[in-house]
Amino acid sequence: MNNLVVLIGPTAVGKTETSFAIAKKFGCPIISADSRQMYKGMEIGTAMPNKEELARYKHYFVGQLSPGDYYSAARYEEEVLAVLEKEFPHHPTMLMSGGSMMYIDSVCKGIDDIPTVDEETRALVLAKYEQEGLEQLAAELRLLDPDYYNEADIKNPKRVMHALEICYMTGQTYSSFRKRQEKQRPFNIIKVGLQREREELYDRINRRVDMMIEQGLIDEVKKFAHLKQHNSLNTVGYKEIFKYLDGEWTLDFAIEKIKQNTRIYSRKQVTWYRKDTEVTWFHPDNVEEILRHISASLK
RNA sequence: GGUACCUUGGAUGAGUGGCUUAGUCAGUGGUCUGCAAAACCAUGUACGGCGGUUCGAAUCCGCCAGGUACCU
Numbered sequence: 543m544n545n546l547v548v549l550i551g552p553t554a555v556g557k558t559e560t561s562f563a564i565a566k567k568f569g570c571p572i573i574s575a576d577s578r579q580m581y582k583g584m585e586i587g588t589a590m591p592n593k594e595e596l597a598r599y600k601h602y603f604v605g606q607l608s609p610g611d612y613y614s615a616a617r618y619e620e621e622v623l624a625v626l627e628k629e630f631p632h633h634p635t636m637l638m639s640g641g642s643m644m645y646i647d648s649v650c651k652g653i654d655d656i657p658t659v660d661e662e663t664r665a666l667v668l669a670k671y672e673q674e675g676l677e678q679l680a681a682e683l684r685l686l687d688p689d690y691y692n693e694a695d696i697k698n699p700k701r702v703m704h705a706l707e708i709c710y711m712t713g714q715t716y717s718s719f720r721k722r723q724e725k726q727r728p729f730n731i732i733k734v735g736l737q738r739e740r741e742e743l744y745d746r747i748n749r750r751v752d753m754m755i756e757q758g759l760i761d762e763v764k765k766f767a768h769l770k771q772h773n774s775l776n777t778v779g780y781k782e783i784f785k786y787l788d789g790e791w792t793l794d795f796a797i798e799k800i801k802q803n804t805r806i807y808s809r810k811q812v813t814w815y816r817k818d819t820e821v822t823w824f825h826p827d828n829v830e831e832i833l834r835h836i837s838a839s840l841k
Numbered sequence: 842g843g844u845a846c847c848u849u850g851g852a853u854g855a856g857u858g859g860c861u862u863a864g865u866c867a868g869u870g871g872u873c874u875g876c877a878a879a880a881c882c883a884u885g886u887a888c889g890g891c892g893g894u895u896c897g898a899a900u901c902c903g904c905c906a907g908g909u910a911c912c913u
Binding site: 553576577578587588611612613614615616617618641642643644645647648651652653654656658659695697698699700701704719720721722772773774776777778779780781802803804806807809810811813814816 | 867869870871872873874875876877878879880881882
């Protein structure tokens with residue numbers, strides 16, 4: 543049977559290094575599950591593997607998108623499955639590694655087939671939201687899709703807008719698409735989680751941010767100054783430097799904020815996976831133990 | 842030495858004699874099916890110290906401590 547090793551863990555925990563050890567042992571390419579490393583030119587800020595590492599280990603989904611490109615978890619699911627189908631004949635054990643929780647879940651559990659919203663509808667709903675406000679949209683959702691309205695996070699503009707977009711575009715309710723049914727995968731999934739004590743992790747985060755600054759994060763961010771309105775640049779490490787470049791924050795303050803926001807992000811990742819009972823957790827230092835666990839779990 | 846002003850929870854910052862309560866940020870916990878490093882939700886009874894006035898003071902008065910500004 544084919545196996546997909548899924549390596550997860552909070553940012554800066556040490557996934558990249560561990561992924562190399564796994565890729566080396568099983569001789570497989572690495573499928574990155576990082577929603578920001580997918581973009582070109584964000585090497586420093588997203589702690590992308592360096593050129594030499596990318597040359598040594600074949601990576602998928604790294605540095606291929608432009609900041610303005612639309613992307614989604616659903617598209618990721620589709621593309622990863624295609625890669626797996628292509629690679630499994632040569633590499634019966636594949637590795638996916640990254641911290642984008644929803645992307646990983648979309649591959650492991652599947653995501654419902656909901657139509658992609660077209661530009662016009664997106665713009666229409668966004669304009670409506672800006673002009674009429676969230677409550678108005680929510681009221682409309684209650685009429686168009688009462689089922690979803692009752693369980694939705696009605697204070698979250700993104701959720702309300704998306705549901706409404708689907709209703710407008712398809713003439714059907716959002717809940718009629720949202721089955722939330724887990725898909726069965728034709729391969730064995732081995733979830734390996736990396737964790738560290740919080741203090742240890744925070745310390746690594748702080749040091750990594752300082753290192754990014756030394757490596758030239760500010761210049762990297764400058765290249766994107768004209769694109770900062772894109773969601774892909776609404777990213778820790780970039781949004782704070784933009785504020786510095788705009789004169790809104792001092793550099794020291796911006797750096798502190800990057801550290802702080804990275805810590806917050808890492809906590810959200812931990813929260814997301816805390817309830818996932820399929821994950822076996824390890825300290826990143828225990829490489830041999832991790833490799834043994836994987837070998838023992840192969841089918 | 843004198844005069845004036847200030848002192849609120851980890852930070853910031855409103856408030857004013859009594860309605861349970863500012864707010865914001867951080868911290869902590871959580872949600873999660875299309876831009877997810879996103880977005881959203883929950884959660885803190887604090888008013889410098891000691892007296893006094895009052896039915897009741899963080900709010901008024903006095904003294905003390907600390908701070909800021911100006912004057913000599």
